[in-house]
Amino acid sequence: MAVHSLTIKKIISRVRQAFPNAPENYIMNLVNEAIVELGKYATKIEYAKATTVADQQWYTLSDANAGVEINKVFRVDFMDSSGTYVKIPRLVNNEIPTMDID
Amino acid sequence: MASTYKYPEDYISWFIKGNHLAIVTLKGNDSTSTHSKYGQYKPIDEAVTNGILIHYQAEPNAVSAITDTPDVDNVFHTCLIDYVKARLYQDKAGSSADAGISGVSMNLAAMHEGKWNEAVKRNGMQKRDKTGGDRRVAMPDFT
Numbered sequence: 415m416a417v418h419s420l421t422i423k424k425i426i427s428r429v430r431q432a433f434p435n436a437p438e439n440y441i442m443n444l445v446n447e448a449i450v451e452l453g454k455y456a457t458k459i460e461y462a463k464a465t466t467v468a469d470q471q472w473y474t475l476s477d478a479n480a481g482v483e484i485n486k487v488f489r490v491d492f493m494d495s496s497g498t499y500v501k502i503p504r505l506v507n508n509e510i511p512t513m514d515i516d
Numbered sequence: 517m518a519s520t521y522k523y524p525e526d527y528i529s530w531f532i533k534g535n536h537l538a539i540v541t542l543k544g545n546d547s548t549s550t551h552s553k554y555g556q557y558k559p560i561d562e563a564v565t566n567g568i569l570i571h572y573q574a575e576p577n578a579v580s581a582i583t584d585t586p587d588v589d590n591v592f593h594t595c596l597i598d599y600v601k602a603r604l605y606q607d608k609a610g611s612s613a614d615a616g617i618s619g620v621s622m623n624l625a626a627m628h629e630g631k632w633n634e635a636v637k638r639n640g641m642q643k644r645d646k647t648g649g650d651r652r653v654a655m656p657d658f659t
Contacts, residue, residue: 420593423582428597433604438582441600445586446578448599448632452588453575455640460574463566464537471559472536473568483575487532491569492524492539499569500524508531510540510557 453485471514519564528560539568595635602628 420428426441462484464473475484491499521527527542541561544554552558576587586593605625609618 419585419590420596421583421585422579425586425593425597425600426582429600429604432601433608436604442579442582444600444603445596447603448596449576449578449586449588451599452592452636452640455636456573457588457592457640458574458576459571461569461571464568464570466539466560466562466564466567468561468563469559471538471540472533473539475532475535475537475570475572484570484572485575486573487530487537487570488573489571490530490537490539491571492521492528493519493564493567493569494524495519495522497518502525502528502530505529505531505538505540505557508533508538512552512556512558514559 456486469514517563517565519562519567521562529557537568537570589639591639592635595632595639598628598632598635601625602632 422442422445425445426436426438429436429441466473475487490502490504492502494500521543529540529542531538531540539560540557541559542555542557543561544552544556544558579586586596602625605621605628609621609625612618612621
């Protein structure tokens with residue numbers, strides 16, 4: 415646990431020093447807005463695994479697919495024949511001649 | 517299924533288009549076929565269970581109860597108060613019929629907005645890998 419952190423309750427009590435009647439839900443919504451803005455920075459690094467499908471090129475990066483909310487992918491590994499994940503290169507020029515819509 | 521790639525880094529690449537991750541391979545077994553031969557990018561040819569490991573910057577979780585702690589580094593917690601106060605002062609300025617109260621509220625909103633922006637830029641831009649210090653010491657050459 416962090417040395418010092420604020421819960422929403424503490425944030426609300428500090429805000430209510432200046433705005434005694436500010437609604438709790440409204441403050442929470444504003445905190446969530448601020449958190450979305452903070453998400454633009456690399457504040458939370460995570461990893462996830464996904465299963466490949468033969469002859470499928472595209473994999474969706476969304477909540478529905480893998481249960482993750484991704485802002486920016488910075489590294490991808492692929493499992494080799496011994497079960498070890500090995501970093502694979504990013505294709506910068508991604509205008510490849512063939513295209514799959516799956 | 518397990519992977520049959522001994523050196524996946526020599527064949528497989530990835531790229532992003534919008535909200536989609538593409539996994540492509542150079543491997544091909546038909547040297548005469550059109551657009552599926554060795555050396556041409558095409559969709560990954562294997563079904564591998566948990567075959568891809570993706571490292572990413574994640575979206576912080578939203579708060580939903582007053583007992584929650586914001587899902588961001590604790591250096592950002594105090595500046596969340598500034599963000600909330602800036603919005604509340606803006607609301608007060610917009611809803612007040614008194615020009616004096618509106619003016620003071622707008623000034624306070626601008627002050628808290630500035631503190632929020634400064635804190636986000638200062639703490640958000642820095643490297644957060646918990647390591648620091650010199651990477652290499654360069655000694656001067658006196659000869």
